[in-house]
Amino acid sequence: MSLTARRPLLPVDPPAVPAPTAPASPKPTPAAALDAFTGDPNFMTSLARGLVVIQAFTQQNPQMTISQLSVRTGLSRAAVRRCLYTLTKLGFAGAEDGSRYSLRPRMLSLSNTFTATSTLSTAAQPILERMSAALRESFSVATLDGEDIVYIARTTVDRVMVAVDLHIGSRLPAYCTSMGRVLLAYLPNDQLEHYLSRVNLIPHTTRTITSVEKLRLALRNVRRNGYALVDQELEVGLRSLAVPVYAPSGRVVATINLSGNAPRMSVLEMQTRFLPHLRNAANELGVFLR
Structure with missing residues (x-):
């Protein structure tokens, strides 16, 4: 009786064990920032x-x-x-x-006090209201505070679709908003690099820029063109256009923008019809800062 030769067993590699990853550093709490003082x-x-x-x-x-x-x-x-x-x-x-x-x-008394005593906010509101009445669109003015933009003046029309209820004092991330892009683009280089080194680029939509290098390129384009156009990066269906507001020193201190429904308002219409109005409003607002 012949015996069937058994094939030798090949050594089996042990299952690969993924290399341990260093735990992500927790984001500093607001209280931790007070330790600096x-x-x-x-x-x-x-x-x-x-x-x-x-x-x-x-x-x-x-x-x-x-x-x-x-x-x-x-x-x-x-x-x-x-x-x-x-x-x-x-x-x-x-x-x-x-x-x-x-x-x-x-708490509103605190924001009202700021609005009443802020030259920029006081001057901006009637300019926005006049544009909104003439063009039937929503306009805003904002400044930069840390990694966010803060609305200091705003007018709205009912047909603008925004997922969040925006009002004076509202905050939005700077990197994915047209006003934020303007304010970031005109920062001194050391301040911009500090911002880019710590910002967390969260994808709010599939269009959101989530790469520091792509954001850096977008900011260079803002400086070259003199405006920022952000197409559905914060919210699907929302398109916005913003221009800088200059102080007498030449420093950009604020930004003014137009927000519109993307299916209704094309990029070309924003650039050809509304951009001149925004620039005129920014120039008018800059006069009040002199």
Whole structure:
């Protein structure tokens, strides 16, 4: 009886084990930023903590508990509790159910004070309203604050589709908005490089630029053309055009923009019909800064 020769078994490689990846560095909390002022006798830490708590409330998170605010701000629960106690006593915050806090309408007095005392904001509003009445479109003016743009004047028409309710004081990421691109493009080089080194380019739509090099190229184009046109990078269906507002020193201090529904308003129409109006408004606004 013949035996069938067995084929030798080949050694089997062990399954590949993926190399461990270094954990992502956690984003610094707002409270951690206050450490830079440790030792400064003129710095009011308690006031700074209160402002950190106020800024923690957003349109997406209008109500939060003490624990949630502690996590969001990086402040201790005790510090958050003291801040909320003070804000509640002064009428700037409150809790309907005793646990979930929100800001109160009195907070609007702070923004109204800024609007009333800001030359730029005061001068911009009637210019935007005049353009909006004549052209039946939505216009805004914004400045740069950190990594965001902040609206300081705005007019709207009902037909503009925007996922978020934009108003004076609203914030949007600078990298994917036309106003943000303008403000970034005219930053001094060292400030721009600092911004690019820390910004998190989140894709809001499939069109959003998420590469630093592509963003850098887009900003160079803004400087060359003198305007920024962003096509559905923040929201599908939303197209916007922005131009710079210059101070007498030649520094760009703000930007003015037009927002429109992409299917209704073409890129060509923005560039040929509306760009001259934006530039005229920016020149008019710049006069008030002299």
